[in-house]
Amino acid sequence: MAKYEEYERKTEELLLPIMEEYSFELVDVEFVKEGSNRYLRAYIDKPGGITIDDCEAVSRRLSDLMDEKDFIEEAYILEVSSPGLGRPLKKEKDFARSLGQEVEVRCYRPIEHVKEFGGILKTYDAKTVTIQENENTDRVLERDNIALIRLAFDF
Known part of the structure; x- marks a missing residue:
């Protein structure tokens, strides 16, 4: 398993209890490099759509857990967002x-x-x-x- 896949898997494990607590759906997690930056992105959804406040709440919880577990060796930017209109079909x-x-x-x-x-x-x-x-x-x-x-x- 590639390092980025391991990061995604571990992040998903941290997110699933948060998703259950808020009754949200975890659509996807990705760890990607764009330009000189690396991004850890979590895409979340719920019936009726995700709000900015929803993303902020999940981001704060996930950020705290990521700081505590500290399993990603390199610098990255954490983003939590809606999958958007053109959401990919993965699962x-x-x-x-x-x-x-x-x-x-x-x-x-x-x-x-x-x-x-x-x-x-x-x-x-x-x-x-x-x-x-x-x-x-x-x-x-x-x-x-x-x-x-x-x-x-x-x-």
Whole structure:
């Protein structure tokens, strides 16, 4: 397991009791490098949406626990936020909740010279995702070729 995956796993373990206490959902945890900074991000949600006050409350609790446990060796910026409009689908519950909704899919390897697809999420299983691109076309995509799948949104 990579170091960043271990950081994410341990952070998730710290967050789960907080999520249960507040009746929030932990959508994702990521430890990433952007430019010269590293970020530890927790994405949280609840029915009706997350507020800034919700994020602040969780951030304060998590920050205290992170200081106490001190398992991340390098400097990082802690962020707690909503997953946003274009939330990625990562866990099985994300796929189940998004059935029938419009999604955007980005693939690692092109399929017929195309790496990005959009459509209605019809089905999924451990190996494939099926989207309905239009009335007559369903596209079955291999999950191991999916770099990102997220809810589509328009402004």
